[in-house]
Amino acid sequence: MPQTEFSLSVVYLRQIAEQIRTAGGDVASWLQRSQVSEAQLNDSSLQLPYSTLKQLITDALAATNEPAIGLLIGERLLANSHGILGYAAMNSATLRQTAELFEHYLRVRTSLLLLNNEIHGSQFRLVFSEPLPLGEIRRPVLEAIILTIKNLFDHIALDSSNVLEVAFPFAEPEYAALAGDLFKCKVSYRQSWAGIALDLANMDKPLKMADQAAFIDALQICQRELDKLVKNESLSAQVRRIMLEKQGGFPSLNLMARLFNLTPRTLHRRLIEEQTSYKEILEDVRHVLAVEHLKSTHLSIQEISYTLGYSDMANFRRAFKRWEHIAPSEYRALNSAQIKH
Structure with missing residues (x-):
């Protein structure tokens, strides 16, 4: 992960x-x-x-x-x-x-x-x-x-x-x-x-x-610092950050491309150049959030599934087993047992 x-x-x-x-x-x-x-x-x-x-x-x-x-x-x-x-x-x-x-x-x-x-x-x-x-x-x-x-x-x-x-x-x-x-x-x-x-x-x-005058000067420096943060991020990192910020309603490839003022084809090509893809990043983000929700929140597994954009809980279970090799309910139970000990 x-x-x-x-x-x-x-x-x-x-x-x-x-x-x-x-x-x-x-x-x-x-x-x-x-x-x-x-x-x-x-x-x-x-x-x-x-x-x-x-x-x-x-x-x-x-x-x-x-x-x-x-x-x-x-x-x-x-x-x-x-x-x-x-x-x-x-x-x-x-x-x-x-x-x-x-x-x-x-x-x-x-x-x-x-x-x-x-x-x-x-x-x-x-x-x-x-x-x-x-x-x-x-x-x-x-x-x-x-x-x-x-x-x-x-x-x-x-x-x-x-x-x-x-x-x-x-x-x-x-x-x-x-x-x-x-x-x-x-x-x-x-x-x-x-x-x-x-x-x-x-x-x-x-x-x-x-x-x-002091506010305008300081604001310009804030913007430069923010621009520097963004510039130092790879495109894939920027896409991942936006997904995390928009969780509960992940942007589609078309919408994500529009946010970067790119065509979907260009966004796809540039992500491929960084050895990843929109689908892989979305999968990674869902994996990270699923694990953190199971460890950190009291959301039910059905609620977590819905939050991550799965319309069918069975699809979420299959995805989670692919990531962690156990069912989400087992993962939560194991994590709870480790915390108690």
């Missing part, structure tokens, strides 16, 4: 290291388990495989014995922790402009989560979703990112009353009181979405810290 390409700015890994150090943990041992050195944390261009990122975050939970580590890291992350994206946000003209900035450019800092802005009645929502099920790191990742972005919105507005609520899809944790203290707003659990709800009436009010 191919290594899925996801990223997390090394700045955030350094903050995790500092939190482990603060808690009295051994940073060197934490890194060594994932075969990462302390020197690598000073390399701003460091890109780690998704499996390594997941292992580092899982091990950080164990090293600190702190279930609220996501919140503690989120609280440490100030505006300047987000690099040029944070600088652009600090100079935004309105909260809406800030929200649109993060929606478009969050990927220059991390691709572990996607962000979509939605309007629900009197609420403007920043809704976070997982391109790949995050499993045991879901809670700390969501808590850290949502808290740091909520704090950033409070900071640039010089006011904490714009945020009406933050929402999480998981159950209320034992440290819910701490979450309430840190978020300083209503915190709702077991919700159908994850993110931040702002007062729609305040989204277009001018911000006192706004600097249009």
Whole structure:
């Protein structure tokens, strides 16, 4: 199975290291388990495989014995922790402009989560979703990112009353009181979405810290960073990323070609040149998502089958047996048994 390409700015890994150090943990041992050195944390261009990122975050939970580590890291992350994206946000003209900035450019800092802005009645929502099920790191990742972005919105507005609520899809944790203290707003659990709800009436009010010239300069740098990310990706990697972002409704070959401003024949030819095909990439993505859903979610096998675009569950079972040589129900049972032991 191919290594899925996801990223997390090394700045955030350094903050995790500092939190482990603060808690009295051994940073060197934490890194060594994932075969990462302390020197690598000073390399701003460091890109780690998704499996390594997941292992580092899982091990950080164990090293600190702190279930609220996501919140503690989120609280440490100030505006300047987000690099040029944070600088652009600090100079935004309105909260809406800030929200649109993060929606478009969050990927220059991390691709572990996607962000979509939605309007629900009197609420403007920043809704976070997982391109790949995050499993045991879901809670700390969501808590850290949502808290740091909520704090950033409070900071640039010089006011904490714009945020009406933050929402999480998981159950209320034992440290819910701490979450309430840190978020300083209503915190709702077991919700159908994850993110931040702002007062729609305040989204277009001018911000006192706004600097249009500085914002435009920062925006251009954000775009260059995003362009660089895309340029460094192979076409097959870009196709795979789009499939992960659009899961639940994978684009057809024709639609995918249109997204790249190519003809279907040209897209097919260029993928063949990279020794793959649209069909192979779709198969790989379905394989990755099937395994992660079976390990990380409570979706039924029928629901997973539907999510992956199989109209017939028997076809999904056959595909899964081809990938893993056992039925999806057996795979889930074996994985559950391994976790218990």
